Amino acid sequence: MRIILTFALLMISGVVSSMNVTGYSGGGVTITCKYKKKYEQNEKSFCRGDQSSTCSELIKTETKDKWVDSGRFSLYDDTSSAVLNVTIRNLSEEDSGMYNCTFGKTGDEDSYTEVNLKVIRDQQNRTVRGYSGGNVIINFKYKMKHENNVRVCKTAADQCLTVMNTNGTAEQKHDGRFSVYKNRSADLLRVFIRELNVNDSGEYKITVKVTEKYSVFSKFNLDIRDDGCCEKSISLSAAAGGSVNISCKYPQSHINDVKFLCWRSGDDLCAEETSVKKSRRWSPEGKIQLYDDRKEQLLTGSISHVTEQHSEYWCGVQSDQGHKSFITRVQIRVTETSSSPSSSQPSPLPSSPPPSSSSASSFSSVKTSPSTVVSRTSKSLIRQITEQVRECTVSPIPHDQPQSTSSYHTPAQRFDVPPHAQPHPHPYAEPIHCDEEESRQLLSILGCQRVLSYMTI
Secondary structure, X not given: OHHHHHHHXXXXXXXXXXXXXXXXXXXXXXXXXEOOHHHOOOOEEEEEEOOOOOEEEEEEEOOOOOEEXXXXXXXXXXXXXXXXXXXXXXXXXXXXXXXXXXXXXXXXHHHEEEEEXXXXXXXXXXXXXXXXXXXXXXXXXXXXXXXXXXXXXXXXXXXXXXXXXXXXXXXXXXXXXXXXXXXXXXXXEEEEEOOOOHHHOEEEEEEEEOOOOEEEEEEEEEEEEOOOOOXXXXXXXXXXXXXXXXXXXXXXXXXXXXXXXEEOOOOOOOOEEEEEOOOOOEOOOOOEEEEEEOXXXXXXXXXXXXXXXXXXXXXXXXXXXXXXXXXXXXXXXXXXXXXXXXXXXXXXXXXXXXXXXXXXXXOOOOOOOHHHHHHHOOHHHHHHXXXXXXXXXXXXXXXXXXXXXXXXXXXXXXXXXXXXXXXXXXXXXXXXXXXXXXXXXXXXXXXXXXXXXXXXX
């Protein structure tokens, strides 16, 4: 009987309204607290702590239907809808905890709403640099488990001008030059802006409506430059099924960034992509192979098995935060036969694997004579390869043995190329101390074993 009576008293006194809110560091949240009409004319406030004990007031307002600001906090008492909107900006993990929306100092349990806020760490650096004529991709971390609405706007004075809106469960939405892509499995939202111009520079805000009770938002600064260092577009020709070589300059400010080559098809951000993270290292074998020469600020590589569907590629850079800037558009016209030296298909040397198409400069078919091999092979490519190979070290030959023979020359005599680059290594040469597989791949490109052996005769 006592249990039933206690339950009845709880029902009469009412139940405290509460909600769970998830935000991200560096961003913000807007919380919607509903109240009863009887509290419409009351003073409203937002405090931190337990309402039943001590709740430290952060901001309050008696003003109706108008935003009131105080530091990182803002309130809007919407009397027509009977809701109190609370905005918190520049969130940090230290903001996690219990808060309360209060609608008057009546002490009634329906006079406040509990808000349990959890702030998740996120990358806060959101200044994205793009280039006139190119594209950018900006990444945002959000819990995309619901039918989220997304709004992107550009701030101007005291307002934010909408550039696109999305709604429902659609994985992607396009509106003019702006697109939004939702990757729910990765809790990732991507904003894609194409055909950039310097007028696109400025501050943008992206807002995601998580539930009817709250929304999360983030801001990013877009810096668009018209850099004269880099071509906006390159046109090449290639035979169907053949290969084509590319070469793209990039600004000095991106020397340490990851470089990529992306094939765009329809609305796909990147239907296929290859990236290179280290200077003077070839990317792994595949349809696309890349080489980043940071000293020259030059991304070179080759695309094999070209088809008419693979006609638009982009050279670009990727920041530590994963944001991408598409700098140079590479358009490929597929023909029956190669039409120009600049786009001719590299032919593999004898005993060379398919990756031979990765040369940074094009060359015609190669015969097996030593002079033809050396004369038609790009000197710059040989230099790139030997610079990588020379980083491999070899244990010194014993002092009581000759330092060079007819079948072996010291690294200095052979352009600093260690014995593993030779057809017949010196019997006293110990195993190299670098990545043998990587070195073997480098030397196989353009049949370097044959080239280097002829160079030292």
